[in-house]
Amino acid sequence: SSALQAAQAAQSLNVFLHIDPALTFAQADEADSLLAAGAKAAPLAGIPIAHKDLFVTQGWRSTAASKMLAGYVSPFDATVVSRLREAGAVSLGKLNCDEFAMGSGNENSAFGPVRNPWDHDAVPGGSSGGSAAAVAAGLVMAATGTDTGGSVRQPAALCGVSGIKPTYGTVSRFGMIAYGSSLDQAGPLARHARDLLELLDPMSGFDPRDATSLETCDGQTNAPGRIRAQFQAQAERCQQAGSQPLKGLRIGVPAEFFGPGLAPDVASAIEAALASFEAMGAERVGISLPRTELAIPTYYVIAPAEASSNLSRYDGVRYGHRAAQYGDVAEMTSRSRTEGFGSEVLRRIMVGTYVLSHGYYDAYYLQAQRVRRMIVNDFQQAFAHQCDVIMGPVTPTVAKRIGENREDPVADWLADIYTLGVSLAGLPAMSLPCGFGGESGRLPIGLQVIGNYFSEGKLLALADCFQ
Numbered sequence: 001s002s003a004l005q006a007a008q009a010a011q012s013l014n015v016f017l018h019i020d021p022a023l024t025f026a027q028a029d030e031a032d033s034l035l036a037a038g039a040k041a042a043p044l045a046g047i048p049i050a051h052k053d054l055f056v057t058q059g060w061r062s063t064a065a066s067k068m069l070a071g072y073v074s075p076f077d078a079t080v081v082s083r084l085r086e087a088g089a090v091s092l093g094k095l096n097c098d099e100f101a102m103g104s105g106n107e108n109s110a111f112g113p114v115r116n117p118w119d120h121d122a123v124p125g126g127s128s129g130g131s132a133a134a135v136a137a138g139l140v141m142a143a144t145g146t147d148t149g150g151s152v153r154q155p156a157a158l159c160g161v162s163g164i165k166p167t168y169g170t171v172s173r174f175g176m177i178a179y180g181s182s183l184d185q186a187g188p189l190a191r192h193a194r195d196l197l198e199l200l201d202p203m204s205g206f207d208p209r210d211a212t213s214l215e216t217c218d219g220q221t222n223a224p225g226r227i228r229a230q231f232q233a234q235a236e237r238c239q240q241a242g243s244q245p246l247k248g249l250r251i252g253v254p255a256e257f258f259g260p261g262l263a264p265d266v267a268s269a270i271e272a273a274l275a276s277f278e279a280m281g282a283e284r285v286g287i288s289l290p291r292t293e294l295a296i297p298t299y300y301v302i303a304p305a306e307a308s309s310n311l312s313r314y315d316g317v318r319y320g321h322r323a324a325q326y327g328d329v330a331e332m333t334s335r336s337r338t339e340g341f342g343s344e345v346l347r348r349i350m351v352g353t354y355v356l357s358h359g360y361y362d363a364y365y366l367q368a369q370r371v372r373r374m375i376v377n378d379f380q381q382a383f384a385h386q387c388d389v390i391m392g393p394v395t396p397t398v399a400k401r402i403g404e405n406r407e408d409p410v411a412d413w414l415a416d417i418y419t420l421g422v423s424l425a426g427l428p429a430m431s432l433p434c435g436f437g438g439e440s441g442r443l444p445i446g447l448q449v450i451g452n453y454f455s456e457g458k459l460l461a462l463a464d465c466f467q
Protein backbone atom coordinates (compact mmCIF):
# COMPACT_ATOMS: atom_id res chain seq x y z
CA SER A 1 0.00 0.00 0.00
CA SER A 2 2.95 2.40 0.47
CA ALA A 3 3.87 1.77 -3.18
CA LEU A 4 0.33 2.64 -4.13
CA GLN A 5 0.48 5.84 -2.06
CA ALA A 6 3.69 6.87 -3.80
CA ALA A 7 2.06 6.20 -7.15
CA GLN A 8 -0.86 8.42 -6.22
CA ALA A 9 1.51 11.10 -4.92
CA ALA A 10 3.43 11.22 -8.18
CA GLN A 11 0.46 12.47 -10.15
CA SER A 12 2.33 15.60 -11.26
CA LEU A 13 4.39 13.36 -13.57
CA ASN A 14 1.11 12.26 -15.21
CA VAL A 15 2.48 8.72 -15.31
CA PHE A 16 -0.64 6.76 -14.37
CA LEU A 17 -3.85 6.80 -16.38
CA HIS A 18 -5.75 4.46 -14.09
CA ILE A 19 -5.17 3.36 -10.51
CA ASP A 20 -7.72 1.20 -8.71
CA PRO A 21 -6.58 0.20 -5.19
CA ALA A 22 -9.15 -2.59 -4.89
CA LEU A 23 -7.76 -4.35 -7.96
CA THR A 24 -4.17 -3.94 -6.74
CA PHE A 25 -5.00 -5.30 -3.29
CA ALA A 26 -6.75 -8.29 -4.86
CA GLN A 27 -3.56 -9.07 -6.80
CA ALA A 28 -1.45 -8.64 -3.66
CA ASP A 29 -3.67 -11.23 -1.90
CA GLU A 30 -3.21 -13.53 -4.87
CA ALA A 31 0.56 -13.10 -4.63
CA ASP A 32 0.40 -13.93 -0.91
CA SER A 33 -1.37 -17.19 -1.57
CA LEU A 34 1.11 -18.01 -4.35
CA LEU A 35 3.91 -17.44 -1.84
CA ALA A 36 2.18 -19.57 0.77
CA ALA A 37 1.85 -22.35 -1.78
CA GLY A 38 5.60 -22.32 -2.46
CA ALA A 39 7.74 -19.38 -3.55
CA LYS A 40 9.21 -21.21 -6.54
CA ALA A 41 6.05 -20.93 -8.59
CA ALA A 42 5.96 -17.17 -8.08
CA PRO A 43 9.37 -15.63 -8.72
CA LEU A 44 7.87 -12.13 -8.79
CA ALA A 45 5.57 -12.55 -5.79
CA GLY A 46 4.60 -9.16 -4.43
CA ILE A 47 6.81 -7.16 -6.82
CA PRO A 48 5.06 -3.90 -7.78
CA ILE A 49 4.88 -3.34 -11.50
CA ALA A 50 2.57 -1.47 -13.87
CA HIS A 51 1.46 -1.96 -17.44
CA LYS A 52 1.62 0.37 -20.40
CA ASP A 53 -1.96 1.22 -21.33
CA LEU A 54 -1.44 -0.60 -24.62
CA PHE A 55 -1.98 -3.94 -22.85
CA VAL A 56 -5.58 -4.85 -22.20
CA THR A 57 -6.44 -5.65 -18.60
CA GLN A 58 -9.50 -7.05 -16.90
CA GLY A 59 -10.75 -4.44 -14.46
CA TRP A 60 -8.49 -1.52 -15.23
CA ARG A 61 -9.45 0.58 -18.23
CA SER A 62 -7.41 0.07 -21.40
CA THR A 63 -7.27 3.22 -23.49
CA ALA A 64 -4.06 3.18 -25.56
CA ALA A 65 -3.98 6.81 -24.36
CA SER A 66 -6.70 7.59 -26.89
CA LYS A 67 -10.02 9.35 -26.56
CA MET A 68 -11.25 6.61 -28.89
CA LEU A 69 -10.98 4.05 -26.06
CA ALA A 70 -11.48 6.44 -23.14
CA GLY A 71 -13.87 4.27 -21.14
CA TYR A 72 -12.96 0.88 -22.55
CA VAL A 73 -12.64 -2.10 -20.18
CA SER A 74 -11.47 -5.35 -21.71
CA PRO A 75 -13.18 -8.64 -20.87
CA PHE A 76 -9.79 -10.39 -20.78
CA ASP A 77 -6.11 -9.88 -19.90
CA ALA A 78 -3.31 -9.66 -22.47
CA THR A 79 -1.01 -12.70 -22.35
CA VAL A 80 1.82 -10.51 -21.01
CA VAL A 81 -0.46 -9.33 -18.21
CA SER A 82 -1.72 -12.79 -17.24
CA ARG A 83 1.76 -14.34 -17.33
CA LEU A 84 3.26 -11.68 -15.06
CA ARG A 85 0.30 -12.03 -12.72
CA GLU A 86 0.81 -15.81 -12.58
CA ALA A 87 4.44 -15.13 -11.66
CA GLY A 88 3.17 -13.14 -8.68
CA ALA A 89 3.75 -9.56 -9.84
CA VAL A 90 1.28 -7.01 -8.50
CA SER A 91 0.11 -4.30 -10.88
CA LEU A 92 -0.38 -0.78 -9.55
CA GLY A 93 -2.29 0.32 -12.63
CA LYS A 94 -2.09 1.52 -16.19
CA LEU A 95 0.62 3.78 -17.55
CA ASN A 96 0.38 6.74 -19.86
CA CYS A 97 1.92 6.47 -23.35
CA ASP A 98 1.64 7.99 -26.79
CA GLU A 99 -1.76 7.45 -28.39
CA PHE A 100 -1.74 3.96 -29.94
CA ALA A 101 2.05 3.98 -29.30
CA MET A 102 2.63 6.54 -32.04
CA GLY A 103 5.30 8.96 -30.94
CA SER A 104 8.74 9.51 -29.48
CA GLY A 105 8.05 11.86 -26.59
CA ASN A 106 4.80 10.82 -24.92
CA GLU A 107 3.36 14.14 -26.08
CA ASN A 108 0.74 12.45 -28.24
CA SER A 109 -1.34 11.11 -25.34
CA ALA A 110 -4.96 12.24 -25.31
CA PHE A 111 -4.54 12.53 -21.52
CA GLY A 112 -1.62 14.96 -21.53
CA PRO A 113 2.14 14.58 -21.67
CA VAL A 114 4.24 12.63 -19.16
CA ARG A 115 7.03 14.55 -17.45
CA ASN A 116 10.61 13.32 -17.24
CA PRO A 117 11.43 12.68 -13.56
CA TRP A 118 14.95 14.11 -14.10
CA ASP A 119 13.62 17.42 -15.42
CA HIS A 120 9.90 18.11 -15.35
CA ASP A 121 10.08 20.35 -18.43
CA ALA A 122 11.61 17.57 -20.55
CA VAL A 123 9.83 14.71 -22.30
CA PRO A 124 10.36 11.19 -20.92
CA GLY A 125 10.64 9.79 -24.45
CA GLY A 126 8.00 7.64 -26.05
CA SER A 127 5.91 5.90 -26.70
CA SER A 128 6.39 3.95 -23.42
CA GLY A 129 7.07 7.23 -21.59
CA GLY A 130 4.86 6.46 -18.59
CA SER A 131 6.64 3.13 -18.14
CA ALA A 132 10.12 4.67 -18.20
CA ALA A 133 9.13 7.57 -15.94
CA ALA A 134 7.43 5.27 -13.42
CA VAL A 135 10.61 3.18 -13.10
CA ALA A 136 12.89 6.24 -13.01
CA ALA A 137 10.78 7.87 -10.30
CA GLY A 138 10.94 4.68 -8.23
CA LEU A 139 7.17 4.12 -8.32
CA VAL A 140 7.47 0.54 -9.57
CA MET A 141 10.25 -2.04 -9.74
CA ALA A 142 9.54 -2.61 -13.39
CA ALA A 143 7.00 -1.77 -16.06
CA THR A 144 5.88 -3.29 -19.31
CA GLY A 145 6.33 -1.42 -22.56
CA THR A 146 5.92 -2.03 -26.25
CA ASP A 147 8.41 -1.32 -29.01
CA THR A 148 7.39 -0.92 -32.64
CA GLY A 149 10.24 1.33 -33.72
CA GLY A 150 12.03 2.11 -30.46
CA SER A 151 9.34 2.69 -27.86
CA VAL A 152 10.97 0.62 -25.11
CA ARG A 153 14.58 1.58 -25.82
CA GLN A 154 14.13 5.29 -26.43
CA PRO A 155 12.18 6.25 -23.27
CA ALA A 156 14.45 3.95 -21.22
CA ALA A 157 17.44 5.93 -22.56
CA LEU A 158 15.88 9.34 -21.93
CA CYS A 159 14.79 8.44 -18.38
CA GLY A 160 18.04 6.69 -17.37
CA VAL A 161 16.63 3.17 -16.93
CA SER A 162 17.20 -0.14 -18.71
CA GLY A 163 14.87 -1.67 -21.27
CA ILE A 164 14.86 -4.59 -23.68
CA LYS A 165 12.93 -5.35 -26.85
CA PRO A 166 13.19 -9.07 -27.55
CA THR A 167 13.31 -10.80 -30.92
CA TYR A 168 10.03 -10.39 -32.81
CA GLY A 169 7.83 -13.40 -31.96
CA THR A 170 9.34 -14.08 -28.53
CA VAL A 171 6.58 -12.42 -26.51
CA SER A 172 2.90 -12.85 -27.35
CA ARG A 173 1.09 -9.89 -28.89
CA PHE A 174 -2.29 -11.25 -27.76
CA GLY A 175 -4.10 -8.44 -25.98
CA MET A 176 -1.54 -5.85 -26.98
CA ILE A 177 -3.46 -3.13 -28.81
CA ALA A 178 -2.10 -3.36 -32.36
CA TYR A 179 -0.08 -0.62 -34.06
CA GLY A 180 2.27 -2.14 -36.67
CA SER A 181 1.73 -5.87 -36.38
CA SER A 182 4.91 -6.97 -38.16
CA LEU A 183 6.97 -4.78 -35.80
CA ASP A 184 5.18 -4.69 -32.42
CA GLN A 185 6.97 -6.48 -29.56
CA ALA A 186 6.49 -6.15 -25.82
CA GLY A 187 9.45 -5.64 -23.51
CA PRO A 188 10.11 -4.72 -19.88
CA LEU A 189 11.72 -1.59 -18.42
CA ALA A 190 13.50 -1.65 -15.06
CA ARG A 191 16.55 -0.27 -13.38
CA HIS A 192 18.97 -3.15 -14.00
CA ALA A 193 19.45 -5.92 -16.52
CA ARG A 194 18.80 -8.53 -13.82
CA ASP A 195 15.37 -7.05 -13.17
CA LEU A 196 14.65 -7.11 -16.89
CA LEU A 197 15.50 -10.81 -16.89
CA GLU A 198 13.02 -11.45 -14.05
CA LEU A 199 10.23 -9.99 -16.17
CA LEU A 200 11.20 -10.97 -19.68
CA ASP A 201 11.70 -14.65 -18.90
CA PRO A 202 8.14 -15.28 -17.62
CA MET A 203 6.65 -12.90 -20.24
CA SER A 204 8.19 -14.81 -23.12
CA GLY A 205 7.05 -18.04 -24.72
CA PHE A 206 4.83 -19.40 -27.46
CA ASP A 207 1.16 -18.43 -27.35
CA PRO A 208 -1.29 -20.12 -29.73
CA ARG A 209 -3.45 -16.96 -29.63
CA ASP A 210 -0.81 -14.93 -31.49
CA ALA A 211 -0.25 -16.20 -35.03
CA THR A 212 3.27 -14.71 -35.20
CA SER A 213 4.35 -16.11 -31.84
CA LEU A 214 7.27 -18.52 -32.27
CA GLU A 215 7.22 -22.13 -31.10
CA THR A 216 10.96 -22.52 -31.40
CA CYS A 217 13.87 -20.12 -31.42
CA ASP A 218 16.90 -21.34 -33.32
CA GLY A 219 16.30 -24.92 -32.24
CA GLN A 220 15.40 -23.95 -28.64
CA THR A 221 11.82 -23.99 -27.40
CA ASN A 222 10.30 -20.54 -26.98
CA ALA A 223 9.17 -21.00 -23.38
CA PRO A 224 9.85 -19.38 -20.02
CA GLY A 225 13.25 -20.56 -18.80
CA ARG A 226 15.00 -20.21 -22.16
CA ILE A 227 16.20 -16.66 -21.63
CA ARG A 228 17.18 -17.35 -18.02
CA ALA A 229 19.25 -20.39 -19.04
CA GLN A 230 21.02 -18.37 -21.72
CA PHE A 231 21.70 -15.59 -19.23
CA GLN A 232 23.18 -18.03 -16.72
CA ALA A 233 25.39 -19.74 -19.31
CA GLN A 234 26.79 -16.40 -20.45
CA ALA A 235 27.23 -15.14 -16.88
CA GLU A 236 29.20 -18.28 -16.03
CA ARG A 237 31.45 -17.81 -19.05
CA CYS A 238 32.11 -14.24 -17.95
CA GLN A 239 32.87 -15.35 -14.40
CA GLN A 240 35.37 -17.99 -15.52
CA ALA A 241 37.18 -15.43 -17.66
CA GLY A 242 38.23 -13.56 -14.49
CA SER A 243 39.60 -10.04 -14.91
CA GLN A 244 38.73 -9.99 -18.63
CA PRO A 245 35.12 -11.23 -18.45
CA LEU A 246 34.30 -10.19 -22.01
CA LYS A 247 37.46 -11.52 -23.67
CA GLY A 248 36.64 -12.71 -27.20
CA LEU A 249 33.48 -10.60 -27.53
CA ARG A 250 33.53 -8.63 -30.78
CA ILE A 251 31.55 -5.38 -30.59
CA GLY A 252 30.51 -3.97 -33.96
CA VAL A 253 30.35 -0.18 -33.99
CA PRO A 254 28.48 1.09 -37.07
CA ALA A 255 30.04 4.22 -38.60
CA GLU A 256 26.57 5.41 -39.63
CA PHE A 257 25.51 5.67 -35.96
CA PHE A 258 28.11 8.39 -35.39
CA GLY A 259 27.18 10.76 -38.23
CA PRO A 260 26.43 14.50 -38.21
CA GLY A 261 23.14 14.48 -36.24
CA LEU A 262 24.71 12.94 -33.13
CA ALA A 263 25.08 15.40 -30.25
CA PRO A 264 28.61 15.62 -28.77
CA ASP A 265 27.45 14.83 -25.22
CA VAL A 266 25.76 11.63 -26.41
CA ALA A 267 28.78 10.69 -28.56
CA SER A 268 31.20 11.01 -25.66
CA ALA A 269 28.99 9.03 -23.25
CA ILE A 270 28.83 6.21 -25.84
CA GLU A 271 32.61 6.38 -26.31
CA ALA A 272 33.13 6.04 -22.58
CA ALA A 273 30.78 3.04 -22.43
CA LEU A 274 32.61 1.35 -25.33
CA ALA A 275 35.92 1.96 -23.56
CA SER A 276 34.65 0.22 -20.44
CA PHE A 277 33.57 -2.79 -22.53
CA GLU A 278 37.09 -2.83 -24.00
CA ALA A 279 38.54 -2.68 -20.51
CA MET A 280 36.60 -5.88 -19.79
CA GLY A 281 38.37 -7.55 -22.70
CA ALA A 282 35.94 -6.97 -25.57
CA GLU A 283 37.28 -6.09 -28.98
CA ARG A 284 35.89 -3.16 -30.94
CA VAL A 285 35.27 -3.63 -34.68
CA GLY A 286 34.27 -0.87 -37.08
CA ILE A 287 31.30 -1.97 -39.19
CA SER A 288 28.90 -0.42 -41.67
CA LEU A 289 25.10 -0.47 -41.73
CA PRO A 290 24.74 1.43 -44.99
CA ARG A 291 20.92 1.54 -44.95
CA THR A 292 20.72 3.29 -41.54
CA GLU A 293 19.20 6.50 -42.92
CA LEU A 294 16.82 4.59 -45.18
CA ALA A 295 15.30 2.94 -42.10
CA ILE A 296 13.39 6.18 -41.47
CA PRO A 297 11.37 6.41 -44.70
CA THR A 298 11.04 2.62 -44.79
CA TYR A 299 9.57 2.45 -41.29
CA TYR A 300 7.36 5.51 -41.80
CA VAL A 301 5.77 3.77 -44.79
CA ILE A 302 5.37 0.28 -43.31
CA ALA A 303 4.27 1.22 -39.78
CA PRO A 304 1.53 3.67 -40.92
CA ALA A 305 0.38 1.17 -43.58
CA GLU A 306 -0.12 -1.50 -40.92
CA ALA A 307 -1.62 1.06 -38.52
CA SER A 308 -4.20 2.18 -41.08
CA SER A 309 -5.34 -1.41 -41.36
CA ASN A 310 -5.26 -2.15 -37.61
CA LEU A 311 -7.09 1.04 -36.66
CA SER A 312 -9.93 0.43 -39.11
CA ARG A 313 -11.61 -1.56 -36.32
CA TYR A 314 -12.40 1.73 -34.55
CA ASP A 315 -15.45 2.51 -36.62
CA GLY A 316 -17.88 3.71 -33.98
CA VAL A 317 -19.88 0.48 -34.27
CA ARG A 318 -18.22 -2.33 -32.34
CA TYR A 319 -16.60 -0.48 -29.45
CA GLY A 320 -14.88 2.75 -28.64
CA HIS A 321 -16.01 6.31 -29.14
CA ARG A 322 -19.16 6.98 -31.17
CA ALA A 323 -20.12 10.49 -32.26
CA ALA A 324 -23.32 11.76 -30.65
CA GLN A 325 -24.71 13.18 -33.86
CA TYR A 326 -24.59 11.80 -37.39
CA GLY A 327 -26.67 11.24 -40.48
CA ASP A 328 -25.87 7.95 -42.17
CA VAL A 329 -23.47 5.15 -41.22
CA ALA A 330 -20.53 6.57 -43.20
CA GLU A 331 -20.91 9.85 -41.38
CA MET A 332 -21.09 8.09 -38.04
CA THR A 333 -17.75 6.41 -38.73
CA SER A 334 -16.00 9.49 -40.04
CA ARG A 335 -17.26 11.69 -37.21
CA SER A 336 -16.40 9.11 -34.58
CA ARG A 337 -12.88 8.85 -35.95
CA THR A 338 -12.40 12.59 -36.30
CA GLU A 339 -13.47 13.10 -32.70
CA GLY A 340 -11.77 10.02 -31.25
CA PHE A 341 -8.30 10.14 -32.81
CA GLY A 342 -5.59 12.71 -32.14
CA SER A 343 -3.74 14.50 -34.92
CA GLU A 344 -0.69 12.18 -35.03
CA VAL A 345 -2.92 9.11 -35.33
CA LEU A 346 -4.94 10.75 -38.12
CA ARG A 347 -1.68 11.67 -39.87
CA ARG A 348 -0.47 8.07 -39.75
CA ILE A 349 -3.79 6.70 -41.00
CA MET A 350 -3.70 9.10 -43.95
CA VAL A 351 -0.09 8.23 -44.81
CA GLY A 352 -0.88 4.54 -44.44
CA THR A 353 -3.96 4.50 -46.64
CA TYR A 354 -2.11 6.57 -49.24
CA VAL A 355 0.88 4.22 -49.53
CA LEU A 356 -1.44 1.22 -49.75
CA SER A 357 -3.76 2.72 -52.34
CA HIS A 358 -4.02 1.55 -55.93
CA GLY A 359 -1.41 3.29 -58.06
CA TYR A 360 0.91 4.10 -55.16
CA TYR A 361 1.27 0.66 -53.61
CA ASP A 362 4.20 -0.39 -55.85
CA ALA A 363 6.04 2.87 -55.50
CA TYR A 364 5.81 3.13 -51.71
CA TYR A 365 4.68 0.04 -49.83
CA LEU A 366 6.32 -2.58 -52.04
CA GLN A 367 9.50 -0.54 -52.33
CA ALA A 368 9.63 -0.17 -48.55
CA GLN A 369 9.33 -3.96 -48.20
CA ARG A 370 12.33 -4.37 -50.52
CA VAL A 371 14.44 -1.95 -48.53
CA ARG A 372 13.35 -3.71 -45.33
CA ARG A 373 14.85 -6.91 -46.69
CA MET A 374 18.14 -5.10 -47.43
CA ILE A 375 18.23 -3.75 -43.86
CA VAL A 376 17.78 -7.30 -42.54
CA ASN A 377 20.66 -8.45 -44.76
CA ASP A 378 22.98 -5.65 -43.60
CA PHE A 379 22.57 -6.78 -39.98
CA GLN A 380 23.00 -10.43 -40.94
CA GLN A 381 26.22 -9.66 -42.84
CA ALA A 382 27.63 -7.94 -39.78
CA PHE A 383 26.69 -10.79 -37.42
CA ALA A 384 27.88 -13.48 -39.82
CA HIS A 385 31.32 -12.07 -40.50
CA GLN A 386 32.30 -9.24 -38.18
CA CYS A 387 30.81 -9.07 -34.71
CA ASP A 388 28.79 -10.74 -31.95
CA VAL A 389 26.88 -7.67 -30.84
CA ILE A 390 26.43 -4.13 -32.16
CA MET A 391 26.62 -1.05 -29.97
CA GLY A 392 25.81 2.60 -30.46
CA PRO A 393 23.51 5.37 -29.24
CA VAL A 394 19.77 4.97 -28.78
CA THR A 395 18.93 8.59 -29.56
CA PRO A 396 20.88 11.41 -31.23
CA THR A 397 20.28 13.83 -28.34
CA VAL A 398 19.14 13.89 -24.72
CA ALA A 399 15.44 14.47 -23.96
CA LYS A 400 13.86 17.46 -25.68
CA ARG A 401 11.72 20.01 -23.89
CA ILE A 402 7.99 19.37 -23.84
CA GLY A 403 6.46 21.15 -26.84
CA GLU A 404 9.76 21.65 -28.66
CA ASN A 405 8.72 19.76 -31.82
CA ARG A 406 5.06 20.73 -31.73
CA GLU A 407 5.16 22.48 -35.13
CA ASP A 408 7.36 19.85 -36.74
CA PRO A 409 6.18 16.26 -36.26
CA VAL A 410 8.72 14.98 -38.78
CA ALA A 411 11.57 16.12 -36.50
CA ASP A 412 10.45 13.42 -34.06
CA TRP A 413 10.46 10.84 -36.85
CA LEU A 414 14.08 11.68 -37.75
CA ALA A 415 15.21 11.21 -34.15
CA ASP A 416 14.24 7.50 -34.41
CA ILE A 417 17.21 6.86 -36.72
CA TYR A 418 19.11 4.45 -34.44
CA THR A 419 16.17 2.32 -33.30
CA LEU A 420 14.06 1.77 -36.43
CA GLY A 421 16.42 -0.58 -38.33
CA VAL A 422 16.48 -3.04 -35.43
CA SER A 423 12.67 -3.13 -35.40
CA LEU A 424 12.44 -3.62 -39.16
CA ALA A 425 14.87 -6.52 -38.80
CA GLY A 426 13.03 -7.99 -35.77
CA LEU A 427 16.27 -8.17 -33.76
CA PRO A 428 16.57 -8.00 -29.97
CA ALA A 429 18.09 -4.83 -28.55
CA MET A 430 18.43 -3.12 -25.23
CA SER A 431 19.04 0.31 -23.83
CA LEU A 432 21.35 0.81 -20.85
CA PRO A 433 22.00 4.01 -18.91
CA CYS A 434 25.54 5.20 -19.70
CA GLY A 435 25.84 8.80 -18.59
CA PHE A 436 24.33 12.25 -18.50
CA GLY A 437 24.30 15.28 -20.76
CA GLY A 438 22.24 18.25 -21.86
CA GLU A 439 22.70 21.84 -20.78
CA SER A 440 22.17 21.01 -17.13
CA GLY A 441 24.31 17.88 -17.41
CA ARG A 442 21.45 16.07 -15.67
CA LEU A 443 19.62 14.38 -18.54
CA PRO A 444 20.27 10.65 -19.02
CA ILE A 445 21.92 9.04 -22.05
CA GLY A 446 21.41 5.44 -23.20
CA LEU A 447 23.69 2.89 -24.84
CA GLN A 448 22.03 0.60 -27.36
CA VAL A 449 23.17 -3.05 -27.46
CA ILE A 450 21.86 -5.03 -30.43
CA GLY A 451 22.15 -8.81 -30.70
CA ASN A 452 21.37 -11.46 -33.27
CA TYR A 453 18.01 -13.30 -33.12
CA PHE A 454 17.21 -15.04 -29.80
CA SER A 455 20.24 -13.67 -27.96
CA GLU A 456 18.23 -11.89 -25.23
CA GLY A 457 19.80 -13.83 -22.35
CA LYS A 458 23.27 -13.12 -23.63
CA LEU A 459 22.54 -9.40 -24.06
CA LEU A 460 21.22 -9.21 -20.51
CA ALA A 461 24.32 -10.96 -19.16
CA LEU A 462 26.63 -8.56 -21.01
CA ALA A 463 24.59 -5.67 -19.65
CA ASP A 464 24.92 -7.11 -16.16
CA CYS A 465 28.75 -7.07 -16.53
CA PHE A 466 28.58 -3.42 -17.58
CA GLN A 467 26.27 -2.44 -14.73
Ligand code: GLN
Nearest residue numbers: 101102103148149150151
Ligand atom coordinates in the same frame (compact mmCIF):
# COMPACT_ATOMS: atom_id res chain seq x y z
N1 GLN B 1 8.59 6.70 -32.63
C1 GLN B 1 8.14 5.62 -33.42
C2 GLN B 1 6.75 5.89 -33.93
O1 GLN B 1 6.24 6.90 -33.60
C3 GLN B 1 8.17 4.33 -32.65
C4 GLN B 1 7.02 4.17 -31.73
C5 GLN B 1 6.95 2.79 -31.14
O2 GLN B 1 7.93 2.06 -31.09
N2 GLN B 1 5.76 2.40 -30.72
O3 GLN B 1 6.19 5.13 -34.64
